[in-house]
Amino acid sequence: MVTIHDVAARAGVSSATVSRFLRGQRVRSYEAIQAAIDELGYWPSAAAQSLKSGRTNTIGVVVPDITNPYFAAVVKGMESVTRTEPYRILLANSDESSEQEDDVLADLVRRVDGIILAPATEQDETPLHVRDADVPLVFVDRDLAGGERFDAVLVDNDGGGRQAAEHLLSLGHTRVAAISGNLDTTPGRLRREGFVGTLAKAGVEVPPEYDLVGDFKEHSGYQLTLSLLSLPEPPTAVFAANNLMTLGALKALHDMRIDIPGQISLIGFDDLDTGPLLRPPLTVVDRPMFEQGVLAMRLLLRRLDPGDGGGLASRVVLDTKLIERASTAPPGGHPSPARTRKTRSR
Amino acid sequence: MVTIHDVAARAGVSSATVSRFLRGQRVRSYEAIQAAIDELGYWPSAAAQSLKSGRTNTIGVVVPDITNPYFAAVVKGMESVTRTEPYRILLANSDESSEQEDDVLADLVRRVDGIILAPATEQDETPLHVRDADVPLVFVDRDLAGGERFDAVLVDNDGGGRQAAEHLLSLGHTRVAAISGNLDTTPGRLRREGFVGTLAKAGVEVPPEYDLVGDFKEHSGYQLTLSLLSLPEPPTAVFAANNLMTLGALKALHDMRIDIPGQISLIGFDDLDTGPLLRPPLTVVDRPMFEQGVLAMRLLLRRLDPGDGGGLASRVVLDTKLIERASTAPPGGHPSPARTRKTRSR
DNA sequence: AGCGTTACTGACAACGGTTTCAGTTAGCCG
DNA sequence: CGGCTAACTGAAACCGTTGTCAGTAACGCT
Numbered sequence: 001m002v003t004i005h006d007v008a009a010r011a012g013v014s015s016a017t018v019s020r021f022l023r024g025q026r027v028r029s030y031e032a033i034q035a036a037i038d039e040l041g042y043w044p045s046a047a048a049q050s051l052k053s054g055r056t057n058t059i060g061v062v063v064p065d066i067t068n069p070y071f072a073a074v075v076k077g078m079e080s081v082t083r084t085e086p087y088r089i090l091l092a093n094s095d096e097s098s099e100q101e102d103d104v105l106a107d108l109v110r111r112v113d114g115i116i117l118a119p120a121t122e123q124d125e126t127p128l129h130v131r132d133a134d135v136p137l138v139f140v141d142r143d144l145a146g147g148e149r150f151d152a153v154l155v156d157n158d159g160g161g162r163q164a165a166e167h168l169l170s171l172g173h174t175r176v177a178a179i180s181g182n183l184d185t186t187p188g189r190l191r192r193e194g195f196v197g198t199l200a201k202a203g204v205e206v207p208p209e210y211d212l213v214g215d216f217k218e219h220s221g222y223q224l225t226l227s228l229l230s231l232p233e234p235p236t237a238v239f240a241a242n243n244l245m246t247l248g249a250l251k252a253l254h255d256m257r258i259d260i261p262g263q264i265s266l267i268g269f270d271d272l273d274t275g276p277l278l279r280p281p282l283t284v285v286d287r288p289m290f291e292q293g294v295l296a297m298r299l300l301l302r303r304l305d306p307g308d309g310g311g312l313a314s315r316v317v318l319d320t321k322l323i324e325r326a327s328t329a330p331p332g333g334h335p336s337p338a339r340t341r342k343t344r345s346r
Numbered sequence: 347m348v349t350i351h352d353v354a355a356r357a358g359v360s361s362a363t364v365s366r367f368l369r370g371q372r373v374r375s376y377e378a379i380q381a382a383i384d385e386l387g388y389w390p391s392a393a394a395q396s397l398k399s400g401r402t403n404t405i406g407v408v409v410p411d412i413t414n415p416y417f418a419a420v421v422k423g424m425e426s427v428t429r430t431e432p433y434r435i436l437l438a439n440s441d442e443s444s445e446q447e448d449d450v451l452a453d454l455v456r457r458v459d460g461i462i463l464a465p466a467t468e469q470d471e472t473p474l475h476v477r478d479a480d481v482p483l484v485f486v487d488r489d490l491a492g493g494e495r496f497d498a499v500l501v502d503n504d505g506g507g508r509q510a511a512e513h514l515l516s517l518g519h520t521r522v523a524a525i526s527g528n529l530d531t532t533p534g535r536l537r538r539e540g541f542v543g544t545l546a547k548a549g550v551e552v553p554p555e556y557d558l559v560g561d562f563k564e565h566s567g568y569q570l571t572l573s574l575l576s577l578p579e580p581p582t583a584v585f586a587a588n589n590l591m592t593l594g595a596l597k598a599l600h601d602m603r604i605d606i607p608g609q610i611s612l613i614g615f616d617d618l619d620t621g622p623l624l625r626p627p628l629t630v631v632d633r634p635m636f637e638q639g640v641l642a643m644r645l646l647l648r649r650l651d652p653g654d655g656g657g658l659a660s661r662v663v664l665d666t667k668l669i670e671r672a673s674t675a676p677p678g679g680h681p682s683p684a685r686t687r688k689t690r691s692r
Numbered sequence: 693a694g695c696g697t698t699a700c701t702g703a704c705a706a707c708g709g710t711t712t713c714a715g716t717t718a719g720c721c722g
Numbered sequence: 723c724g725g726c727t728a729a730c731t732g733a734a735a736c737c738g739t740t741g742t743c744a745g746t747a748a749c750g751c752t
Contacts, residue, residue: 001400001480003738014702019740028700043479046456047402048738050393051707054347058436058457066425067418076413079439083446088453090404091437093425100429107434110392111404133389134347218619250623273564274620277596279627349708360732365710374730394708397737 002040010036057086059300060108060115064096064216070243070270070289071118074140077293078116085301087113096182096215098124109133114300118142121184136303140296143186151303153296153316157187160285160320161194161239164267167283167322168237169202171330173265177210177235179224179245188216191241191269210235214245221248229256236264236331243270246282250327254279261329271323281325288318348386356382403432405646406454406461410442410562416589416616416635417464420486423639424462431647433459442528442561444470455479460646464488467530482649486642489532497649499642499662503533506631506666507540507585510613513629513668514583515548517676519611523556523581525570525591534562537587537615556581560591567594575602582610582677589616589630596624596673607675617669627671634664 004022008015011032021027021034022044036042050056061078063071079089090112094101098120105127108115114136119127122145130137131150139152168176178195181188192213196206209231214220221240225248228234240246246268250260258264260280271286272278295316302308350368354361357378367373367380368390382388396402407424409417425435436458440447444466451473454461460482465473468491476483477496485498514522524541527534538559542552555577560566567586571594574580586592592614596606604610606626617632618624641662648654 001738004740005738015739016702016704016741017700020701023740026699041479043452043456045397045738047393047396048707049740051391051397051709051737052739052741054707056393065422066412067415067422069413069415069418072413072415072418075437076411076439079412079437083439086453088457089437091421091425091435093422106389107432110389111434133387247620247623254623272620274593274618274624277593277600277624278620279623279625281625347708350710351708361709362711362732362734363730366731369710372730391708394737395710397708397739398710400737 001045002042004042004044006040007033007036007042010040055113056111057088058090058112059087059297060090060092060105060112062092062094062101062104062108062115062117064094064118064120066091066093068216068242068244069272070141073289074118074293074296077290077295078297079293080290081294081297081301087301094118094120096120096217098126102126105130109135114138114304116140116296116300119144119185121182122186122189123184136300138296138300138303140292141187148315149313151296151299151314153292153299153318154186155287155292155318156320157190158194160269160287161191161196161241162198163320163322164239164269164285165195165198165202167267167324167328168239168265169199169204171237171265171328173235173237173331174204175210175233175235175331176204176206176237176239177212177228178206179221179238179240179249180211180213181216181241181245183213185216188213188241195239195241214241216242216244218244218248218251221245222252223248225249225252226256229253229258234264237328238264238266240266240268243268243272243284246270246284247272250278250282260327262332265328265331267328275323276325278327280327283325283328284323285320286323287320292318347391348388350388350390352386353379353382353388356386401459402457404434404436404458405643406436406438406451406458408438408440408447408450408454408461408463410440410464410466412437412439414562414588414590415618416487419635420464420639420642423636423641424643425639426636427640427643427647433647440464440466442466442563444472448472451476455481460484460650462486462642462646465490465531467528468532468535469530482646484642484646484649486638487533494661495659497642497645497660499638499645499664500532501633501638501664501666503536503666504540506615506633507537507542507587508544509666509668510537510585510615510631511541511544511548513613513670513674514585514611515545515550517583517611517674519581519583519677520550521556521579521581521583521677522550522552523558523574523584524552525567525584525586525595526557526559527562527587527591529559531562534559534587541585541587560587560594562588562590564590564594564597567591568598569594571595571598572602575599575604580610583674584610584612586612586614589614589618592616592628592630593618596628600625606673608678611674611677613674621669622671624673626673629671629674630669631666632669633666638664 004015004018008018013029092104101120116138118141137150180192183189212224214224240249268282268284271284275282350361350364354364359375438450447466462484464487483496526538529535558570560570586595614628614630617630621628
C-alpha cells in the first residue's frame with residue numbers, strides 16, 4: 001500500500017505538506033506532489049482518516065427485507081441523497097427478526113456515523129442503546145415504543161387503515177377480513193387498529209376468525225387467505241396490510257379460482273410497480289416510498305452536521321392515498337350462486 | 347468515546363492485556379476487565395482496528411439499480427452469505443451510468459476489502475484499475491471487455507436469447523421484434539445476439555425497425571413498444587431483454603388496448619414475483635437470482651481468505667430456463683380483423 | 693539595512709487499537 | 723531453598739493521517 005509518506009518522499013517534501021495539499025491548502029510544490037500522487041497511484045487510507053477524525057462518512061441502514069419493493073425504493077431514496085455527499089450506505093437486512101437486528105446494530109455502531117432503522121418490533125429496546133454509543137438514530141417506516149425522542153419518518157398508518165375500511169364500507173361490505181402484519185410493529189398494529197376501528201364505528205364487527213395476523217411476508221398472506229376461504233362463511237372483502245401479503249393473498253385467490261372482485265374484494269397496502277398490470281388491477285392504499293428515504297436521510301445528515309446537531313426530534317408523518325383500481329367492488333358483483341345466497345340471508 | 351485505555355485503567359491492567367482478553371487469549375484478571383467493559387459500555391473502534399490490520403471487513407457492492415427486483419434478490423443473496431461472517435455490505439447504485447460507477451469505485455477502493463460489481467458498460471476499463479489498489483473484484487450479471495482474469499458469476503445470456511427465439515419460432519412467429527438493453531453491456535449485447543441470431547438461422551430476419559435498443563429501464567420498454575405499434579406493419583411478437591422493459595412493454599400494450607397474446611405475443615427476460623399474476627401471466631426466460639448473489643459473494647470471500655487467496659479466475663455461467671405462461675401464443679390467436687389479414691397475406 | 697509581516701514548511705504528537713519484546717511472576721521439581 | 727519452566731504482563735512501536743507548534747524564507751516598508 002502506498003502511503004502519504006511515500007508520496008512525500010518522492011516529492012521531496014514532508015507528509016504534512018502533502019496532507020495540506022490534499023485538503024486544498026496552498027502549497028509551494030504542488031506540481032511535484034501531484035506528480036508523485038499520480039505516479040504512485042496514491043489514495044488516502046479511509047481507516048486512518050476515520051481514526052483521526054472520528055468520522056467514518058458511512059451511514060448504516062437496517063431494513064427488514066431489501067427485496068420488498070417498498071424498502072428497495074426507500075433505500076434508493078436514501079442513496080439519492082448521499083450521492084452528492086461524501087457518505088456511503090452500509091446496508092443490512094434484519095429479516096424481520098429482532099435478534100438479527102440487535103446483532104447487526106452492535107456491529108454497526110462501531111462503524112458508522114449514524115443509523116437509519118426500520119425496527120423489526122416496537123418492543124425491543126436494544127436500538128435505544130445505540131444512543132449510548134452516541135450514534136444518531138433515525139426511524140423510518142416503523143417506530144419504537146419509547147422512541148419519541150428520535151427523529152422519525154413515518155406514514156399515517158392508522159389513517160391508511162381507515163381509508164381502506166371506508167372504501168370497503170362505501171361499497172357495502174359487511175363481512176370483512178383483515179390480514180395484519182406483526183402486531184408488535186408500528187405499521188402492523190396501527191393499520192389493523194385504523195381498519196378494524198373504523199369498521200366497528202360503522203357497526204361492522206370483524207370476528208376473530210376474520211381478524212388474522214401474518215408476518216408481512218408473502219407466504220403468510222397466502223396461508224391466511226386459504227384459511228379464510230376454508231371458513232364456512234368466507235368474507236366478501238379482504239384487507240392485506242402490506243404489499244407482499246397482498247401478493248400472497250392474490251395468489252391464493254387465483255389458485256382457488258376465486259373471482260376478484262366478484263366473490264371477494266381485495267385491497268392492499270403499498271402500491272406495486274406492477275399494481276395496474278395485475279389480474280385484476282389492485283386497489284391499494286399508497287404512500288410515498290422514495291420520498292420517505294430521502295427525508296430520513298436528510299434528517300440524519302442534519303443531525304451529523306456539526307453546525308446544526310442538537311435540536312428536538314423531528315417526527316415526520318406522511319399521508320397515505322387510496323388508489324382505486326379493479327380488485328374491489330360491491331359484494332356479490334359477480335355472484336357465485338351458493339355464496340351470494342348466504343350473504344343475502346344474513 | 348471510551349477507549350481500550352479507559353477499560354485498562356479501570357481494570358488496573360495495561361491496554362495490551364485488555365486487547366489480549368478481547369481476542370480470546372487467557373488473561374489473569376478477566377473478571378475485572380469484563381466488568382470494566384460492561385460498566386463503561388466499551389466497543390472497540392472499527393477504524394483503529396482497520397488501520398492496524400489493513401482490513402475493513404467490508405465488501406463494496408455496486409449495482410445499476412437496487413429497485414430492480416433482480417438486483418434486490420442478488421444483493422439479498424450476498425447478504426445471506428455475509429450474515430455468518432464478520433463482513434458487511436457497502437451498497438452503491440451506479441444508475442446505469444459509468445461516470446457514477448467510476449466515482450463510486452474510486453471511493454470504495456479506499457474503504458473495502460473487496461468489490462462485487464455489475465458494470466454499467468462493457469467498454470469502460472476503469473474498474474480494472476481497481477486491481478491496482480489490490481482490491482479483489484468479482485463481476486456479477488455483467489462482464490467487462492478484458493475482464494477475463496477476474497472472477498465472475500454470469501448467466502448464459504446468449505442461450506437465454508436463443509430460448510426466447512426458439513419459443514417464438516415454435517409458435518410460428520415470423521414478424522418478431524426485439525427490445526434490447528444497452529448494447530455495450532454484456533447482457534444487452536448477448537441476449538440480442540442469441541435472439542436475433544437464432545431467428546436468422548431459422549430464416550427469420552429482424553428488420554431494423556423491429557430491432558430496437560433501450561436502456562434496461564421501464565420507460566424505454568414503454569416508448570419502444572409504442573414505436574413498434576405505430577409501424578404500418580407491427581410485429582406479432584416482442585422480446586424484451588429484461589424485467590423492467592418487459593413491464594414497460596406490457597403497460598404500453600395495455601394502454602393501446604392490444605390483446606396479448608391475441609394480437610401480439612410478449613416474452614420477457616427475468617421472472618418477476620408478480621409474473622404469474624399479471625394480465626396475462628408472463629412467459630419469460632428465467633434465471634437464478636438469489637443464487638447468483640450467493641455465488642458471487644462466496645467467490646469474493648474465498649479470494650479474501652489469506653489461506654486461499656491466489657488462483658485462477660473462476661468464471662461461473664448459470665443456465666436460463668424458459669417459463670411458459672400465457673403471454674405468448676401462435677400469431678393471430680385472437681385475430682383482430684385488419685391486422686390478421688395482413689399477417690396472412692405475407 | 694533592519695524590521696515586521698505574510699506565506700509556507702517540517703518535526704512531532706496524537707487518534708485507538710495490536711503485536712513484539714523483554715521482563716516478571718507463579719508453579720513445580722529435586 | 724534454589725533453579726527451571728510455563729504463564730502471564732506492560733512498555734513501546736507501529737498502522738496512515740491530521741493538526742499543532744515552532745520555525746524559516748521571502749517580501750515590503752521605512
